[in-house]
Amino acid sequence: MAAELGKLRARHWGVTPVLLLFFGLLVSLYLLSSATENSAIIGPYYSWLLLGNALGLLLLAGIMGYQLYRLFIEYRHRRAGIRLTLRMVTMFVILAVVPVSLVYLLSVQFLQRGIDSWFDVRIEVALADALDLSRDSMTGLIREKARTTLKLAESLTDTPTSLATLDLVDMRLTSNADEITLLDTAGRVYAFSNINPEVLLPNAPSELIYSQLRQGYPYLDLEPIENEGFFIRVVIAIPDTINVITGEKRLLQALYPVSERLNTLSQSVQSAFAAYKELSYIRDDLKYSFILTLSLALVLNILAAIVVAVISARRLVEPVRILVDGTQAVATGDYDKRLPVTTEDELGKLVRSFNDMTQRVAEASQQAQESREAAEEEHAYVQTVLSRLSSGVMTLNAGGDVITMNPMVARILLDREVDLIDKNLDHIVDEYPQLHEFCNCLNRHLKAGETEWKEQLVLLNHAGRQVLVVNGGLLSPEQGREGEHVVMFDDVTDFVQAQRNAAWGEMARRLAHEIKNPLTPIQLSAERVRHKCLQEVEGKPREVLDKATHTIIDQVEAMKDMVNAFTQYARSPELKLEALSLNRMIEEILEMYKGEASGTEVTLTLDRQDMHISADAGRIRQLLHNLVRNAYDALQQVENGRLHVVTEYDPQRSLLRLVIEDNGTGFDEKIIDNVFEPYVTTKQNGTGLGLAIVRKIVEEHHGTISVKNQPQGGAQIAISFSCVDTLVQGKQDNG
Amino acid sequence: MSRVFAYFVFILLMVQPFVSQAKSEVFAKYELQLSQDEVSLLLDGDISFNFSKAALEALSNGLPLGIETEISIRPTSKWYWQRAISAKVHKLEIRYHALSQHYLVRSIGKDYPESFLTQTSALAALGEIEELALIELSRLDPTEVYEVKIQATFDSESLPVPLRPLIYLSDKWRMASDWTYLGWPLEMD
Numbered sequence: 001m002a003a004e005l006g007k008l009r010a011r012h013w014g015v016t017p018v019l020l021l022f023f024g025l026l027v028s029l030y031l032l033s034s035a036t037e038n039s040a041i042i043g044p045y046y047s048w049l050l051l052g053n054a055l056g057l058l059l060l061a062g063i064m065g066y067q068l069y070r071l072f073i074e075y076r077h078r079r080a081g082i083r084l085t086l087r088m089v090t091m092f093v094i095l096a097v098v099p100v101s102l103v104y105l106l107s108v109q110f111l112q113r114g115i116d117s118w119f120d121v122r123i124e125v126a127l128a129d130a131l132d133l134s135r136d137s138m139t140g141l142i143r144e145k146a147r148t149t150l151k152l153a154e155s156l157t158d159t160p161t162s163l164a165t166l167d168l169v170d171m172r173l174t175s176n177a178d179e180i181t182l183l184d185t186a187g188r189v190y191a192f193s194n195i196n197p198e199v200l201l202p203n204a205p206s207e208l209i210y211s212q213l214r215q216g217y218p219y220l221d222l223e224p225i226e227n228e229g230f231f232i233r234v235v236i237a238i239p240d241t242i243n244v245i246t247g248e249k250r251l252l253q254a255l256y257p258v259s260e261r262l263n264t265l266s267q268s269v270q271s272a273f274a275a276y277k278e279l280s281y282i283r284d285d286l287k288y289s290f291i292l293t294l295s296l297a298l299v300l301n302i303l304a305a306i307v308v309a310v311i312s313a314r315r316l317v318e319p320v321r322i323l324v325d326g327t328q329a330v331a332t333g334d335y336d337k338r339l340p341v342t343t344e345d346e347l348g349k350l351v352r353s354f355n356d357m358t359q360r361v362a363e364a365s366q367q368a369q370e371s372r373e374a375a376e377e378e379h380a381y382v383q384t385v386l387s388r389l390s391s392g393v394m395t396l397n398a399g400g401d402v403i404t405m406n407p408m409v410a411r412i413l414l415d416r417e418v419d420l421i422d423k424n425l426d427h428i429v430d431e432y433p434q435l436h437e438f439c440n441c442l443n444r445h446l447k448a449g450e451t452e453w454k455e456q457l458v459l460l461n462h463a464g465r466q467v468l469v470v471n472g473g474l475l476s477p478e479q480g481r482e483g484e485h486v487v488m489f490d491d492v493t494d495f496v497q498a499q500r501n502a503a504w505g506e507m508a509r510r511l512a513h514e515i516k517n518p519l520t521p522i523q524l525s526a527e528r529v530r531h532k533c534l535q536e537v538e539g540k541p542r543e544v545l546d547k548a549t550h551t552i553i554d555q556v557e558a559m560k561d562m563v564n565a566f567t568q569y570a571r572s573p574e575l576k577l578e579a580l581s582l583n584r585m586i587e588e589i590l591e592m593y594k595g596e597a598s599g600t601e602v603t604l605t606l607d608r609q610d611m612h613i614s615a616d617a618g619r620i621r622q623l624l625h626n627l628v629r630n631a632y633d634a635l636q637q638v639e640n641g642r643l644h645v646v647t648e649y650d651p652q653r654s655l656l657r658l659v660i661e662d663n664g665t666g667f668d669e670k671i672i673d674n675v676f677e678p679y680v681t682t683k684q685n686g687t688g689l690g691l692a693i694v695r696k697i698v699e700e701h702h703g704t705i706s707v708k709n710q711p712q713g714g715a716q717i718a719i720s721f722s723c724v725d726t727l728v729q730g731k732q733d734n735g
Numbered sequence: 736m737s738r739v740f741a742y743f744v745f746i747l748l749m750v751q752p753f754v755s756q757a758k759s760e761v762f763a764k765y766e767l768q769l770s771q772d773e774v775s776l777l778l779d780g781d782i783s784f785n786f787s788k789a790a791l792e793a794l795s796n797g798l799p800l801g802i803e804t805e806i807s808i809r810p811t812s813k814w815y816w817q818r819a820i821s822a823k824v825h826k827l828e829i830r831y832h833a834l835s836q837h838y839l840v841r842s843i844g845k846d847y848p849e850s851f852l853t854q855t856s857a858l859a860a861l862g863e864i865e866e867l868a869l870i871e872l873s874r875l876d877p878t879e880v881y882e883v884k885i886q887a888t889f890d891s892e893s894l895p896v897p898l899r900p901l902i903y904l905s906d907k908w909r910m911a912s913d914w915t916y917l918g919w920p921l922e923m924d
Contacts, residue, residue: 035896047892047899050900050903131833131834134834135834206852207856208851208852208856221837221852222835223837223850224832224834230834230835270832270833274797274833277797278796278798280796281792281793281796281797281798282798282897285897285898285900285901288901289898
C-alpha cells in the first residue's frame with residue numbers, strides 16, 4: 001500500500017515538469033513573436049529562440065509519445081480503468097484541440113488579411129512621390145552648388161598649382177563648402193582645405209568619378225553618409241588647365257553640406273520608403289513567420305493538451321482503477337486487499353468504505369474458514385472412527401441411493417474394497433446378486449419409513465452362509481438430513497457359529513458323560529448273558545439270544561465309537577504349535593491310504609517353496625485324515641475316482657492354501673451350507689462330526705475353510721493358513 | 736518499405752553536406768597576397784562575391800546583406816584542433832540607399848562606409864582589401880611554419896527576422912566559401 005502511495009505521489013509530481021516546460025515554451029513563443037516586431041532587441045536571439053522552441057516541442061512530443069505508448073501498453077494488457085482513461089483523454093483532447101484549431105484557422109486568415117491590408121498602392125505611390133520630391137529638391141540644391149563650384153574653378157584657371165592652397169581656403173569660406181580639393185584626373189591631390197583642421201586627407205572621389213571626368217563630364221551628386229544624412233559632391237575640370245608634365249587635367253572637388261532641416265526631412269522620407277520597401281519585399285515571409293509562430297503555438301497547445309489530458313485522466317481514473325483492482329482482488333478471494341486513500345473527496349470516501357467492507361468480509365471469511373476447518377476436522381474424525389469400526393455403516397436417502405458408507409460395508413458384504421456411494425440399491429442388486437436379500441431388507445424398511453428397526457439376515461455369498469444383524473433408523477430433520485436413513489450392520493456369523501459350537505460341545509460333553517458310563521455295564525451284561533445263557537438254550541431261542549446279544553454288543557460298541565467321536569469334538573486340547581511342513585504332512589497321510597483304494601487316482605500339486613505353517617502336528621494330521629477319509633468315502637461309488645490335493649502359496653496375503661478336490665458325488669445341495677455343522681451327514685454310518693471337527697481345527701489355527709461343489713462334479717474344500725513368517729511378524733508387532 | 740525509406744534518408748543526410756559545399760564553393764573567389772612591413776603581416780587583394788539571385792533581389796529592395804570573413808593564423812606544427820594564434824572576424828556589409836540611389840559599402844579595413852553609384856562597383860569594392868594588418872610579426876616564431884586561411888560566410892543575422900526561418904530552410908540563402916589557404920605554408924624570412 002505504501003508503495004502504491006509512493007507511485008501516486010510520483011505521478012502527481014510528474015505533472016509539474018510538464019507544466020514548467022509548457023510555460024517555458026509559452027514564454028519562448030511570446031519572445032519569438034516579439035522578435036518579429038522588435039528585431040533590434042530580440043532579433044539577435046531569434047535563431048536560439050527558434051532552436052529552443054523546436055527542442056522544447058520535441059521534448060514535449062517525446063513526453064506525449066511516451067504517455068501514449070504507456071496508454072497503448074496498458075490497453076493491450078487490459079489494465080483496470082484503461083477504457084475510462086481513454087474516453088476521458090479523447091474527450092479532453094477534443095475539448096482542447098477543437099477550439100484552439102478554430103482560433104488558429106481564424107487567426108491565420110486574419111493575419112493574412114491584416115498584413116495584406118498594410119500594403120496599399122496609394123501608399124506605395126505616395127512614398128515613391130515623396131522620394132522623387134526629395135530628389136527634385138536636392139537636385140536644385142546640387143545645381144546651385146555646381147554653379148558655385150564652376151565659378152570657383154574658373155577663378156583658378158590662371159592660378160599656379162603651388163599657389164592655390166590659400167585660394168582654396170578663401171573659396172571654402174565664401175562658398176560654405178565643408179571641403180575643397182585641387183587634384184588631377186590621375187588622382188594626385190595638390191591642395192585641399194577642410195572645415196575640420198584635424199582631417200589630414202581629403203575625401204577622394206571614386207574611380208567611376210575619375211572616369212566620368214576624363215570623358216569631359218562634370219560630376220555632381222548627392223551622396224549619403226551612414227545615419228548622418230547627405231552631402232553634395234561636385235567635381236569639375238578647371239577650364240584650359242592641362243599639366244604640361246603629366247598631361248592630366250586639373251580638377252576642383254567641393255563637398256557641400258545639406259541643411260539640417262533638409263537632411264532631417266530627406267532622411268525621414270528615405271527611412272519610411274526603405275522600411276515600406278523592405279516590408280513589401282518580405283511580405284510573404286512576414287506572413288509565414290507569423291503563421292509559423294502561430295503553428296508552433298498550436299502544436300504546443302495540442303501536445304500539452306494531450307499530455308495534460310493523459311496525466312489528468314490518469315489522476316481522475318486512478319481511484320476508480322484502484323477500486324476495480326480491489327474488487328477484482330476480492331472477487332478472486334483476496335480479502336486482505338487494502339486500497340490507498342489518495343483523495344478526500346467522494347471517491348476517497350468510497351475507497352474508505354470499500355476498505356471497511358473488505359475488512360468485514362475478511363473477518364467473516366476467516367470465521368467461515370475456521371468453521372469449515374473445524375467441520376472438516378470433525379468429518380475426518382468421524383470418517384476415521386467409521387473406518388475403524390468393525391461394523392458396516394451407511395446412509396441412504398429415501399430413494400435408496402447410498403450417500404455415505406464406511407469401508408467395512410463392502411468388506412463385510414463383498415469381501416473387497418468397492419465404492420457403492422451414489423449407487424441405488426436396485427443397481428447394487430443387479431451388479432451383486434448375492435446382496436439381493438440384504439438390499440430387499442433395506443428397501444422394505446426404507447419404503448415403510450420406519451424410524452427405527454432391527455433385523456437379522458442370513459446371506460449366502462462369498463463366505464458361504466453369512467449372518468448379519470442390521471440396525472436402521474431415520475435421521476431426524478433437525479440434523480438437516482430429512483428422509484435419510486442410517487444403517488449399521490455387523491457380521492455375527494462367527495459369533496453365532498461360536499455359540500453353536502459351544503452348544504454342540506456342551507451337548508457332546510454331556511452326551512459322552514451320560515451315555516458312555518452306562519454303555520460299559522450294558523456291554524458287560526450282554527456278554528455275561530451270552531456267556532451264561534447261550535449254552536443252556538437250544539434251538540430257536542438260542543438263535544434269538546445269540547443274535548440279540550450280538551446286536552447289543554455291536555451297537556454298544558458303535559455307541560462307544562460315537563461317544564468317543566463326540567468326546568473328541570468337544571475336547572479342546574492345548575495346541576502345541578510348531579513350524580510345520582504341510583506338504584510333508586500331506587505326503588505322509590496319503591502314503592497311509594495308498595493301499596485302501598487302488599482304483600483311485602491321487603495327484604499332488606504341492607507348492608515348491610514348501611512354506612511352513614504354525615500348527616499342532618497332531619491336530620493337522622487329524623484334519624487331513626478326516627478330509628482324505630471323506631474324499632475316499634465319496635469316491636467309493638465312482639469309477640475312475642480322482643483325488644487332487646493342492647497347496648499354493650499366496651505371497652501377497654502370505655497365506656498357504658490347501659485345496660482337496662474329488663470327482664465324487666459331491667455334497668447334497670440341501671446340506672452344503674451346513675456341512676460343517678455337527679451331525680450333518682448323508683452317509684449311512686457317518687457320525688456327522690468329521691467336517692465339523694475339520695472346521696474346529698481350522699478355527700483353532702485361525703484359518704478359513706470353504707466348500708463348494710465343482711461344476712464338472714465332485715466337491716472342493718479349500719483351507720487357508722497363515723504362514724510362519726507372517727505369524728512371527730504379527731507376534732513381534734503385537735509385542 | 737520503411738527500411739528503404741530509412742536508407743534513403745540516411746543517404747540524403749550523408750550526401751547533403753557535399754552538395755552544400757559544392758554550391759558554396761563559388762560564393763567567394765579570392766585573389767589575395769600576403770606581404771609584410773616592418774611591423775605586421777599584411778593582406779592585399781580582392782574577394783569576388785557571388786551572391787544568389789534572391790540575395791541580390793533583396794539588396795535591390797533595400798535589405799542589407801552582411802558577410803562575415805574569418806581570417807585565421809595557426810602554426811602547422813600544432814594539432815588541428817588546437818587554437819589558432821590569431822582568428823579575426825571582419826564584418827562586411829552592402830546596402831542600397833534609395834534616395835541617393837547609391838550603394839553603401841562597408842569593407843574590410845575601412846572605418847566608414849563608402850558610397851557607390853552602381854551595384855557592380857559596390858560589389859567590387861566590398862571585397863577590396865588594402866594592406867590589412869593581420870598580426871604583429873613579433874608574435875610569430877621565425878622558425879615556425881604557419882598556415883593562413885580565410886573563409887567568407889553570408890551573415891543571415893543581418894536579414895530581417897521574418898526572413899530567417901525561410902533562410903534556415905532554403906538553399907538560396909546558404910552561402911559560404913570553404914576555408915581557403917593563403918600562401919600556405921607561410922615561411923617567415
